[in-house]
Amino acid sequence: MRVLPVLCVMGLLSTAALAAPMTQDSGAPVGDNENSKTAGPDGPVLLEDFHLIEKLARFDRERIPERVVHARGTGAQGVFVSSEDFSRYTKASLFAQPGKETPVFVRFSTVMGYRGSAEAARDPRGFAVKFYTDQGNWDVVGINEPIFFIRDAIKFPDFVHANKPSAITNIQDPNLAFDFFSRTPESTHMLTYLYSDLIGMPASYREMDGFGVHAFRLVNAKGQQIFAKFHWRSVQGLKGMTLEQQHAADPNYATRDLYNNIREAHFPKWDLYVQLLTAEQIAQLPYDGFDDTKTWDNVPEVKFGTMTLNKVPDNYFQYTEQSAFAPGVMVPGIEPSPDKMLQGRLFAYADTQRYRIGTNYQELPVNRPLVKVANNNQDGSMSSAPRVGEVNYEPSTAKQVGAVTPQPSFRLSEYPVSGVAQQTAIAKTDDFSQAGELWRSYSKQDQSNLVKNLASDLDQVRDHGVKARQVSYFYKADRDYGTRLAEATHLDVDEVAALAAKEVSH
Ligand code: HEM
Structure with missing residues (x-):
């Protein structure tokens, strides 16, 4: 009862009247979509009911893996x-x-x-x-x-x-x-x-x-x-x-x-x-x-x-x-x-x-560019983009339909590089200045709400060391910010301040 009005508002029922004749995926007409074919009225369901088997098999495969992040x-x-x-x-x-x-x-x-x-x-x-x-x-x-x-x-x-x-x-x-x-x-x-x-x-x-x-x-x-x-x-x-x-x-x-x-x-x-x-x-x-x-x-x-x-x-x-x-x-x-x-x-x-x-x-339509795609990448699961000709390589002397050639005016840019191949952190890390500036840019009300929101999660942290170290970062960003968070999360402000002083300033 509650679902219907919502669906109407979302406009999801508007196309229901335009029912099309039902077919299988092969295009063949479907006669009965509610009763499986059985051996007699009480007998087992027959494997020869191809529409049933296909319907269940397609249903079984409806999901693809969700995004590893940003799934919703x-x-x-x-x-x-x-x-x-x-x-x-x-x-x-x-x-x-x-x-x-x-x-x-x-x-x-x-x-x-x-x-x-x-x-x-x-x-x-x-x-x-x-x-x-x-x-x-x-x-x-x-x-x-x-x-x-x-x-x-x-x-x-x-x-x-x-x-x-x-x-x-x-x-x-x-x-x-x-x-x-x-x-x-x-x-x-x-x-x-x-x-x-x-x-x-x-x-x-x-x-x-x-x-x-x-x-x-x-x-x-x-x-x-x-x-x-x-x-x-x-x-x-x-x-x-x-x-x-x-x-x-x-x-x-x-x-x-x-x-x-x-x-x-x-x-x-x-x-x-x-x-x-x-x-x-x-x-x-x-x-x-x-x-x-x-x-x-x-x-x-x-x-x-x-x-x-x-x-x-x-x-x-x-x-x-x-x-x-x-x-x-x-x-x-x-x-x-x-x-x-x-x-x-x-x-x-x-x-x-x-x-x-x-x-x-x-x-797929949502990902496909509006311009024609022309290169020698080919095949793979579910390939459907039209491709013609047998010159699926480049360079080639062939000028026939399907042959592709690069467009030199679109070469990638050039820029200087220097240095030694290495695994090092960037030189200017400066982890706290902009966080402090952002805190100071907030209104009094926004600051109070930020402290409340952060404390509601931080206060669930059981490990005292983790909590104190975390709050010391906010203290380094701005003393007032860290002090108020320490108070809201029941930490000793002096301990947080001492940790902040120890934390190497990058
Ligand atoms: C190296 C760091 C990152 C890696 C390895 C990474 C990886 C990924 C992966 C694997 C997906 C799923 C994509 C899909 O399944 O289609 C994804 C989605 C996404 N990522 Fe990242 N990500 C990184 C950083 C970031 C950053 C910095 C941003 C924002 C600036 C960001 C914004 C997004 C967005 C908006 C989506 C969802 C796209 C969509 O709506 O389909 N990611 N990310």
Whole structure:
């Protein structure tokens, strides 16, 4: 009784009247879809009922592995409109002229929960955008904070293991999360965002910003380069939730809000802003400009365009579940920076998608580029893209249909590199300054709520050493921040202060 009105609001019953004649997957008509074929009225079911066997077998295979992170998500379609000619910075064709339209697919998500988990989790929100440009796809696979917890991809599996549900209980456990974070001082800045109300617990997907987080290399037609960070600013404005509102939230609150707004033609919009710095300017920053735990402070944002989401995808599985975003999916004029997290991500996404969806995942409608794909990659499970001719190699003298040849004007950029191959941490770690600045930028009320939110998880940590060490990081960021957290988590402030003094300042 309760489900029906909700389904109507979501528009899910509207197509029910348009019933089509039922067929098997082979196209043959189905006569009876409610009674299995049996040997006599009381006899066993016959294997010759092919429709029954196929129906059950297809049902058995309905699930693909869920994403190892960001499993719970919501997709939407829309359009990006460029606001100016930005060819002085990048030869990316989507930014070549004002008013140029590029279709997009966006997937919002939470990170650590399983596919059916509650949306109001204390978690970053994924903000992944796929641009279907006229030079191939470009994915900006970001989140709703401008930074991340760690700065080297080699730590990512450990970060995720500590934050996912426990290997024994299958329940998320702050004891494990803070065991990791208390040995990961570079996460202090991100935790200061994550436990805030405004950024850390968005009231809806519409009312949050998005960030590409890493620096990217923009290249113009002359080969000139500049580094860029991408920021999506919500036109709806930002709105967060308190701890009490989080606990009371409907488990599907974010999807309902987004889809109801799109269906009522209240299309959400985000402006794309870009921060730009040359390599020389980055070298002069007091912190490492390619460290993804840092924001580029006091660097102006240039507006590049606006994205509008205006359509709920027709099918959840085919679009949202099978969508595959990857930071390595770029177009000419946009290339990676040396950020060590980004470099690791360039590998991990397509690798997981070949496993999660299958080798030919890029042939699926949600992932397929609008431009024709032409290369000699071939075969594999579920190959269906049309290919002709027998010259499936290059170079070749053949000019016949199907032969492909590279386009030299799209060679990758060149830039100098130097140094010794090594495994060392970055020189300028500076783990605490920006966390302190962020704390001091919050209003009195926001500071109180941040302390309350953090304490609600930190106070569950049983190991005194882990708890004290963790709070000492916040103390290092700002004495007032650490003192108030120590008090809220029943720690001795002097002990926390002494630990903070011992912690090597990087
Ligand atoms: C080296 C660090 C990282 C690794 C190895 C990694 C790995 C992954 C993997 C394997 C997935 C699942 C992809 C799929 O199944 O389609 C994923 C999803 C995702 N990651 Fe990361 N990740 C890393 C860091 C980050 C960072 C720093 C951000 C944000 C800037 C981020 C944002 C996302 C988002 C938004 C998704 C969901 C995409 C979607 O909606 O399908 N990840 N990540």
